[in-house]
Amino acid sequence: MEFMTKGSTKDLVTRGMLDEAVDSILNGMNNMAMDLGTRIDGVDAKLTQTRNELKDEINGLKADLADTPTRREFNKLKESVNKNFSSLS
Secondary structure: OOOOOOOOOOOOOOHHHHHHHHHHHHHHHHHHHHHHHHHHHHHHHHHHHHHHHHHHHHHHHHHHHOOOOOHHHHHHHHHHHHHHHHHHO
């Protein structure tokens, strides 16, 4: 495509040329948007995975640092105390 020079009338832009240019621009923008969407999906997946890993790690640390015994541990201790206490009487 040649650039129009000042005063030139033989190289006018036609409606078809303009439509073609607009379509090309819109296709390029659509490709860019699709690529950006794909990249955002990848980042979102990584963030979700990292969030889940952190939640698991926090829950593990909470369990490790908890002062309260689990129900199973409590019942086992209660059973042991009752057994030992009943033998004293």
